[in-house]
Amino acid sequence: MSTLDQGEAIALRFRRPTFHARSSVYENSVILCARSGGRLVGTAAGALKHVVLNGEVRRAVYGYDLRVDPAFRRGGTAQRLGNAVIEFLGGGDCRYSLVAGQNRLAVRFTQRAFGAACTIPLVYVIMPVTRNRRRRPACTDPGPEAIHREFLQHAGTLDMLPPFRAELLAGHVASVRLEAGSAGCSIWTNEALLAEEVVRLPRHLQLLGLVARPFANAHLLPRIPRKGEMVRSWFLYDLFARGVRDMREVLAEVNARALESGKDFVYVLMQEEDPAIRAIREAGYRYLTLPYVFVAGGTNVPAPVSRIYLDVRDV
DSSP states (O other): OEEEEEEESSSEEEEOOGGGGGGGGGSSEEEEEEEETTTTEEEEEEEEEEETTTTTTEEEEEEEEEEOOOGTTTTTTTHHHHHHHHHHHTTOOOEEEEEETHHHHHHHHHHHHHHSSSEEEEEEEEEEOOOOOOOOOOOEEHHHHHHHHHHHHHHHBBSSOOOEEEEGGGTTEEEEETTTEEEEEEEOOTTTTTTEEEEOOHHHHHHHHHHHHHGGGGGOOOOOOOTEEOOOOEEEEEEEEHHHHHHHHHHHHHHHHHHHHOOOOEEEEEEETHHHHHHHHHOOOOEEEEEEEEEEESSSOOOTTOOOOOGGGGO
């Protein structure tokens, strides 16, 4: 169990069946620990991937789960753990991580630790699941590989693109495609890998939760989990739509399925300037946002203006 502070407003605690569950979705990963006098004082994990970057296949190390006891945070423990992970995995042309944008200390540390040559703003679009009157469109489930192919056709050239490995998608729930083939996405859950428990909420969300609670059974307003409750969420990946109407229809189907499955929120992680964000807004969906950043260093990194592939296994 570990806690992620999303800045001054939101703090989440991760609950896992085992600590290494998150690493099970990678083909080549490692978890290292730091000890002092027999006491566990830090952990760090990393995964080695082969990704398409700047037109060539490159070795990339994704760093995650860096945790250091507060009493050891100024002694270089975090830096040594991070370096050890990269060395254990044989190094890489690119090393990167995803960091909560509100956690400025974590962003600055990651930039220093990676010798960051690239920082790309991201945003979590967080859509509350509510009951609505939108007609459910005719949809099929062609599987995640077919959706991935169609997403890439829609998105064009992307950096940080790993090979598709269906057997590693342990959190995959379902795929959704409009029968016309004009929009689609796949759905992921972290419930068995990295479930989220609320530790702290900003005051405005606490108040919204109080207002919404009497309407919980009707699902007319979003359900805001209270302190100590689990966040029941789905993540969308490989989301594409040819237009606003197509986006509205595919999200209507996702919302309906999420409601039937007892979910409170649907998340999508995207680059800050992704046109899909505008399509979601123009489709009439209300959402919250949470800033994130992609931080990368090494001998080969994406250009700051690159479009990158955001691997759902990394979220």
